[in-house]
Amino acid sequence: MDLKIFSTLPILLLLYLLDCGSAQSPPPRGCESSLESVYFNLCDLNAVWGVVLEAIAAVGIVITLILIVVLLCIIPFIQDKRKKASVAIQWIFLNSTLGIFGLTFAFIIKFDQRTCPTRLFLWGVLFSISFSCLLAHAWRLQRLVRTGEGPSTCKMIGLVLVLTLVQVIIAVEYLVLTTVRLNNVCSYENKDFVMLLIYVMFLMALTFILSTFTFCGHYRKWKKHGAHIFVTMFFSIAIWVVWIVMFVRGNAELNKSPDWDDPTLSIALVANGWVFILFYILPELRHITCPAKKEDDPPENIASSQRNPGLKGVDNQVFFLEESNRGIALNFEDNLHSPSYRGPSPMGRNVYSSPQEFTIPRPHTRPSYHPTPLLQDPYLNYHNRQTTF
Template identity: 45%
Template sequence: MSSTGAPQTSRAPEGCRFDLASRYYMLCDLNATWGIVLEALAGAGAVTTVVFMVALLVLVCKVQDSNRRKMLPTQFLFLFGVLGLFGLTFAFIIRLDGATGPTRFFLFGVLFALCFSCLLVHAFNLTQLVRGRSSLSMLVTLGLALGFSLVQDVIAIEYVVLAMNRTNVDAFSELSAPRRNEDFVLLLIYVLLLMALTFLMSSFTFCGPFTGWKIHGSHVYIAMLLSIAIWVAWISLLLVPSPGPKWDDTILSTALVANGWAFLFAYVGPEFRLLTNQREPTDYPLEDAFCKPQHMKPNQGMENRAYFEDDMSQGRGEIGDTLHAPYATHFQLQDRTPQKDFSIPRAQARPSPYKGYEGRKEGS
């Protein structure tokens, strides 16, 4: 971040109006085309982000999956953070002074913390869904994203207030370039922690039986992988003395634009493509999965014979006289055979022919 110099009294560079303030020269100087290119990319990114935000509001009623619908407020908040990144690019193209200094130090970490917090909550929610567990509610996801990002807000406010000594807004431009760059990176330690946690959490989304949610996890994973590469590049270039302080603004503004477009291409675009897809039954556990007994010895053969009545009736001669009640329990109904008599026969005396005889003739 280049330091503030004395007000320029020379004529405006080619491409700028003669009455334009010198702090805005990088926005129109044709001899320093990096400012114009980054300005165009940041403007296009801001317009694209606004289009995505409007499309998200329009497609709310067409989202059929309830778990995708729960993430819509958090994703809208993420788009708001991406829009802020593109807007903050202009604060780095404009020359560092008392107005842009506090804006740079405060909003850079706050906006990235907001984006990474939204991705962290989404990744955590996906780790639950990919394992067949219930997802977080809409208010919980939104509250967690805001809560994680508020930590960086507190850190940035404390640093800016202490650095300015309450009223000195030119404190940032008065610092030497190496000291200013070191403070800028140290202020982002919490954001680096959020990046590491989000990347680690997104890698956990690939472990689970429900593969449909792994696609969403890959979007977060790729977005974080690109973000880490961009951050390693701009921090390395900012802290090494070889490019020189005059390239500090170029490095930081390029990092903002590159990371903003990485979010749009790797995360926002693919998520919109899957937003209105129908609910896939294979992405969820069965409704009675939690009611089934666990750790039971598996049966060898058919689990329920009631649905195979026709096959069993054909082989009745081999199985026996087993009767099947359709849609009944696993207890089978059987015909009772008559009980056989296995008792030992006993000898019985024959009745006497003289039984009932009284010695009188008939008719007497």
């Protein structure tokens, strides 16, 4: 019996040493020994995808913070009130973009019980905020290009909150039901993660379709803002199609799942965040402070001219008649003070009631009358008629 115990001691000791050696394996190149293994992708120089994406996301966070400050500082310099009404939506959009860049670190860190709820909840909520802001802005631009007036800021903010609340309810319900049913919120498949984002895809499609209607209207200066949303949504949809195909089927067919799953999602987050900045925020900040051009008529002037297209012609005719009548009156006054003037003849009594009180006859339109610079004088040959009688 003692011999058996002594014979098994070396085996137990060897197993213990192997277990300790595996537990105390050296960290990868670039990481400290005191760092937990879940954070190795942040500093592992052998797997550089984490370090590269970390750097790109950090630059995106810094740029977004700068843009938030710039947007708040240029508010007093925005001259057009209709452009100033969209500042609140763009500020919310910048904050959601900042969250998207920050969420990238949750996918660079290895998947565990702490990062799993963050991934499931924030991905859909942050993108729903971003696409809801773009949808509200596209709705406002669609009204501006047609009528010159758009919905108020409160209506757009209310629309963003309502659309985002739907995704919040979906994410919370999924987390609660999964926790109660499986007692483990992180036991899900890749297709379940994609199914959780169906509502976000609906917002993307609706925003893209609505942005196409911003190109139809009389107010052309608002169409360039609609073009920003159109291009942003086009590239966002392309990014989503690629990462969904790779995440659901591509990585598995290449035998790279789950090793490539986190890099795929991280790349999608960083790429979509930079699309938001380059194709929407920067062009909007450039055009939002531009003063209105002189040829851009105010909405009320254009609306009145559309309602009364012949108003300008009527004004010109009235001015022409007034000038003609004034010329006739001056001509009559010159004749009145001339030495050859002998007073009104008997035939003129049907025109003048008395020598002191008289009226100037108004010219009447005849079939052969055409408004020309040489207007016929109603007192032409007046003296000839007088000498006849």
